[in-house]
Amino acid sequence: MARIELTDIQKHFGAFQVLKNVNLTIEDGEFVVMLGQSGCGKTTTLRAIAGLETVSSGTIRIDGREVQDLKAADRDIAFVFQSFSLYPHMTVYENIAFPLRAVGMNQSEREAAVREVARVLGIERLLNRKPSALSGGDMQRVAIGRALVRRPKALLMDEPIGALDAKLREQMRAEIKRLHIARASTSVYVTHDQIEAMSLADRIVVMHGGLLQQVGTPEEVYNRPANLFVAQFVGSPVMNVADVGVENGGLSFGAGAGVAMPAGLIAHLPKNAVKLGIRPEAVRLSHEPGEGMVETETTNLEPLGSHEIVDVRLGGATLRARAEPGFVRGQGQRLWVGLDAERAHFFDGETGMALRRTA
Amino acid sequence: MAEIKTKGEMLFNRGAILAVVVALIIMLTPIYWIAATSFKARNLATTIPPTVVFEPTLAPFAKLFTKRSQLREPVAPEVYEAAPWWEKLIYDGGEQVVRNKKTNEPTSSGFGNRYMNSLIVSIISTFLAVSMGTLTAYGFSRFRVPGEQDWLFFILSTRMLPPVVVAIPMFLMYRAVGLHDTHIGLIILYTAFNLSFAVWIMKGFIDEIPREYEEAALVDGYTRMEAFFKIVLPEALTGIAATAVFCFITAWNEYAFALMMTSKNAQTAPPYIPSQVGSGLSDWTVIASGAFLFLVPVAIFTFLLRNHLLRGMSFGAIRK
Numbered sequence: 001m002a003r004i005e006l007t008d009i010q011k012h013f014g015a016f017q018v019l020k021n022v023n024l025t026i027e028d029g030e031f032v033v034m035l036g037q038s039g040c041g042k043t044t045t046l047r048a049i050a051g052l053e054t055v056s057s058g059t060i061r062i063d064g065r066e067v068q069d070l071k072a073a074d075r076d077i078a079f080v081f082q083s084f085s086l087y088p089h090m091t092v093y094e095n096i097a098f099p100l101r102a103v104g105m106n107q108s109e110r111e112a113a114v115r116e117v118a119r120v121l122g123i124e125r126l127l128n129r130k131p132s133a134l135s136g137g138d139m140q141r142v143a144i145g146r147a148l149v150r151r152p153k154a155l156l157m158d159e160p161i162g163a164l165d166a167k168l169r170e171q172m173r174a175e176i177k178r179l180h181i182a183r184a185s186t187s188v189y190v191t192h193d194q195i196e197a198m199s200l201a202d203r204i205v206v207m208h209g210g211l212l213q214q215v216g217t218p219e220e221v222y223n224r225p226a227n228l229f230v231a232q233f234v235g236s237p238v239m240n241v242a243d244v245g246v247e248n249g250g251l252s253f254g255a256g257a258g259v260a261m262p263a264g265l266i267a268h269l270p271k272n273a274v275k276l277g278i279r280p281e282a283v284r285l286s287h288e289p290g291e292g293m294v295e296t297e298t299t300n301l302e303p304l305g306s307h308e309i310v311d312v313r314l315g316g317a318t319l320r321a322r323a324e325p326g327f328v329r330g331q332g333q334r335l336w337v338g339l340d341a342e343r344a345h346f347f348d349g350e351t352g353m354a355l356r357r358t359a
Numbered sequence: 360m361a362e363i364k365t366k367g368e369m370l371f372n373r374g375a376i377l378a379v380v381v382a383l384i385i386m387l388t389p390i391y392w393i394a395a396t397s398f399k400a401r402n403l404a405t406t407i408p409p410t411v412v413f414e415p416t417l418a419p420f421a422k423l424f425t426k427r428s429q430l431r432e433p434v435a436p437e438v439y440e441a442a443p444w445w446e447k448l449i450y451d452g453g454e455q456v457v458r459n460k461k462t463n464e465p466t467s468s469g470f471g472n473r474y475m476n477s478l479i480v481s482i483i484s485t486f487l488a489v490s491m492g493t494l495t496a497y498g499f500s501r502f503r504v505p506g507e508q509d510w511l512f513f514i515l516s517t518r519m520l521p522p523v524v525v526a527i528p529m530f531l532m533y534r535a536v537g538l539h540d541t542h543i544g545l546i547i548l549y550t551a552f553n554l555s556f557a558v559w560i561m562k563g564f565i566d567e568i569p570r571e572y573e574e575a576a577l578v579d580g581y582t583r584m585e586a587f588f589k590i591v592l593p594e595a596l597t598g599i600a601a602t603a604v605f606c607f608i609t610a611w612n613e614y615a616f617a618l619m620m621t622s623k624n625a626q627t628a629p630p631y632i633p634s635q636v637g638s639g640l641s642d643w644t645v646i647a648s649g650a651f652l653f654l655v656p657v658a659i660f661t662f663l664l665r666n667h668l669l670r671g672m673s674f675g676a677i678r679k
Contacts, residue, residue, distance in 0.1 A: 052574050072577040079578040085571035089593040102580030146579070 002063045002153035002186050003028045004049060009058035011044055011210075018044045020210040022058070026154075029184045031177075033197040035233070036207035042190045045207070046156050049188065050079045062153055073102070078147035082159040084139045086131035092118075092142050093127040099150045117145045120179070137168045144179070154186040162191070173199055194234045198222065206230045228352035231277045231345060237309055240283065242317035243349065244276045251276060253315025260292045261341050268357050273349030282343035283321035285310060285328075286336045293336035298328050312337050390654065397648035401452055404643040418452055419644035421445035423652075426466040427454040470631060470649060477627040478656065479542055481610040484549035488606045489599060491550075492557025493565075497587065499558070500565040501573075511562070514555045522552070522615060530619050540621045548616055553606040560605070564598025565591065600667030608657055628653050 004026040011019035019041045026032045034042040047053035049060060051072030060068040067075050078099070086095050093114055100110045118124045121141045131139060140160060147155055161172045177200055180187055191197055197204050198218045206213040206221060206229070214226035225231035231239045245252040246269045250260040286293055299318065300311035303325065310323045314337055321337070328335070346355040364372075396404050398415035427449060434450050446456055446465075457466045499507060529548070530539070538544030568591060576586035592599075618630040632649045635641070661668065 050578050052577065071582075072574075073580045073582060075578075077578060079575065081571045081575060083569060083571050085569065085575040087572060087575075087590055087594075098576070099579035102585075146575075150580075 003061075004154060004186065004188070005059075005061040006045070006049070007059045007061070009045070009048060009060070010056045011041075011048065011053070012056045018210050019048070019055070022210075022212060024205060024212065024215065026186060026188060029186055031180050031187045031189065031200060031202045032205060033189045033191060033201035033203075034205045034207055035191060035194060035197040036213075037192055037233075040207040041210040042205075042207045043158055046079075046158055046188060046190050049154075050077050050156050051075050052079070076153045078150070078152035078155050080140075080143050080147050080155070080157040080160045082162050084131075084143040084163075086134075086139055086142055086146070088131055090130075091127065092123065092129050092131065092134070095131065095142055096127075096145045096149050099146060103150065113149055114145075117149045120148075120182070121145050136164045137172060140164065140172055141175075144176070148179075148183065148185070152185075154188065157187065157189045159191055160189070161196070162193070169196075176200065194236065198234070204234075206233060208233075224354070224356075225277070225345065226354055228275065228277065228347045231347070231354075235279055237280050237320055237322075239277045239279050239345070240317075240319045241347075242276050242278075242314070242319065244274055246271050246274055253317050255315040257294055257296075257315030259294060259314070259339050261339075261344070265341055265344065265357070266346075269346055269355055274355065275347040275349050275352075277345035277347055278319070278339055279343065280309065280320045280322040282340040283312075283319050284338045284340060285312070285321050285323055286338070289336050290338065292341075293338040296335055296337050298331055298333045298335060301328055301330060310335075393647050393650050393654070396644055397651040399644050399647075401642055401644050404647070416448065417445070418448040419642075419648035420652075421448045422452070422454070422468075422642065422645045423470050423648045424468055425449065426457040426468050428457055429453065430455050470628070473626050473628045473631045474652065476542065476545075476621075476625055477611060477629070477653075480545045480549060480625070480627060481607055481656075484546045484553065484610045485603055485606040487546070487550040488553035488557045489561075489603045492554055492602065493561045493592075493595065493599060495554075495558045496561035496565050497591065499562050501570065511559070514558050517551070517555045526615060526619055529616070533620055538620075540623060540625050542625045544620060545617065545625055545627070548620065549610040549613060552613075553609055556609075557602050557606060560602045561595070561598055564595050564602075568594045597667045600664040604661055604664055604668060607660055611657055 004024075006022050006024045009019050009022040010017065022041075022045060024032075024045075034045060036042045044053055048055050048068075051067070051070060051074075055068055058068070059066050062075060062077070086092075087098065090098065096114045096117060097110050100113060105113070114127070115124065118127055121144060123138060123141050123145060126134060126138055126142070131142065134142065143160065147157075157176075160176070161169045164172060173196055176189075180200075189196075189200060201218055203215060204218055204221045205215050208229050214221055214230045216224070216226075221230060221234050225234065225239075228241065232241065242253060245254075246266055247258065249263065250258050251266070252258040284293075289295065294314060296312045296314060298310050298312055302309040305325070308323050308325055308327065310321045310328050311318055312321060312335060313319075319337065347353065348355055395411075395413075397419050398417070399410065399413055400416055400418060403410040403413050425445075430450070430453050434455065439447060439450055442450065449456055458464060459466060498504065499511060504510060533539045533544055538547070572590045572594065573583070573586040576590050577583065581589065612629060613627075614629040617627045621627065621630070628649070632646060632653065635646050635649070
């Protein structure tokens with residue numbers, strides 16, 4: 001197992017710069033998820049670590065050894081592709097044994113290693129089948145088996161469960177986590193699905209436009225987003241963002257609507273060009289007037305079974321709130337809305353960077 | 360699950376079967392006629408109405424491979440008795456085998472050599488065109504080649520001139536460099552001719568093989584060369600088979616260049632068979648037997664590769 005260090009990685013595709021100064025250290029045994037939209041550079045970063053993509057400049061170290069100029073075969077890294085990439089003309093057994101044949105392992109050792117990995121993944125009964133006869137989940141298990149069988153220094157996964165249906169995805173997510181805990185392999189996992197990222201990662205790396213936006217534990221990324229992009233990318237439903245004016249004792253939302261805030265939370269903010277970010281679960285709704293509550297009415301309702309998403313107007317902004325099922329009867333209902341001040345986030349209206357209290 | 364068919368569908372199915380049967384009859388009749396004629400006695404080949412039921416004989420094949428002359432007088436019974444079976448068949452037809460004056464060996468008609476030439480030239484040129492074409496196609500498919508589109512167009516453009524146009528310059532060049540009437544000359548010619556086709560077809564097949572297969576092999580510890588042989592080649596087998604059949608048929612059937620570029624040593628079967636039509640009285644059974652033997656290798660080759668071919672033909676029609 002290994003520690004992976006990326007230093008000042010740049011990558012150009014022609015005139016287009018895909019990676020801009022990527023600096024990242026992945027600790028031994030850590031599960032790091034790279035999260036971002038398609039085209040943000042997360043897959044390119046992963047492929048650069050694997051050696052499937054060259055970098056324009058910068059260094060990649062695996063266990064202290066510079067590998068950016070080494071061939072993929074010499075890096076001792078395993079890769080799981082979104083398409084699984086099982087060799088169609090080989091059986092499951094041959095697929096899993098394929099990396100072992102590259103290192104010239106003898107047949108009995110090979111057989112033992114393949115059987116062991118197949119047992120861990122629960123695919124022993126499939127060893128004689130061809131990949132075309134497997135279900136999506138089994139293909140994915142075989143792909144992981146092929147990656148793990150030679151005990152690589154690190155396991156890289158590029159949206160490994162993105163091609164599966166929702167139910168299977170959830171199940172495989174749990175399996176990947178279980179496997180990681182059992183094997184403690186250094187893992188880098190690329191996804192655009194923030195739920196996968198939150199549930200799997202020791203640390204999440206949020207990427208956008210070839211830049212690292214934030215690197216942190218799932219809690220940090222969720223509760224202390226570094227900027228507006230991270231705030232809106234992580235979390236479902238999406239965090240509410242509203243332009244607000246900062247006044248003495250509160251925030252104004254335009255059209256005369258304002259919400260009181262403790263002075264300690266907003267004293268550090270500039271007077272204007274501020275964006276408020278607030279997650280739907282931090283928007284409080286009430287049928288009764290109360291302290292810090294503003295009267296409003298609902299504009300939309302999305303029942304989701306376990307909870308409901310209620311849209312309410314607050315001055316010039318529409319906020320989405322999370323409510324108990326049945327809390328709201330429908331559109332146009334009178335309600336009082338308030339904000340959980342402790343869970344409010346503020347961002348610079350121009351740069352999008354988080355405005356945090358320095359204290 | 361039982362399939363439920365409407366009356367209309369059943370009618371359509373019967374119609375389709377009928378159409379296939381009619382098409383088969385139209386296409387197979389000439390082949391049958393060639394095959395049948397090559398087993399007929401000479402006097403049955405041109406009867407009117409045509410002879411359909413006859414006693415098959417191997418006489419046309421015996422004649423095909425030997426040089427013969429007319430018998431002036433009936434052959435002596437003891438000579439006839441001593442002759443091997445094929446020579447008896449020739450005597451039966453009123454002809455005798457021309458024998459070497461010194462060694463008394465029967466003289467060959469040259470068909471056997473020409474048939475071998477056809478096999479040598481076709482097999483080697485097909486192998487060369489397909490292997491070089493596959494490697495070239497792989498390069499174009501997987502690497503960034505500067506001016507890729509222009510190169511591919513250039514490769515294809517070699518097929519745009521009708522071969523006849525370049526025949527005379529080719530003939531002069533071949534004579535100048537001593538490639539005229541050599542196996543190697545014909546092999547180079549057919550390889551060059553088939554290569555552009557092989558590159559284009561194989562590029563289509565290789566483009567369809569996901570790069571991830573090779574990338575998986577690369578991270579699994581293999582070199583690109585190993586990945587090519589262990590992963591790409593087995594996956595491209597269907598394409599290779601289809602391309603090989605087409606290249607083989609082209610080389611096997613080629614007539615114009617073979618006629619012009621070869622005369623004796625390296626001449627292939629296609630220019631030889633029609634040359635028999637004009638020499639003296641045409642023996643159609645001999646010509647038919649030559650044509651029949653000429654059909655066999657392509658039929659065998661295609662039959663052996665039929666599964667690959669079927670997949671190759673429907674290639675691109677189904678999404679994997």
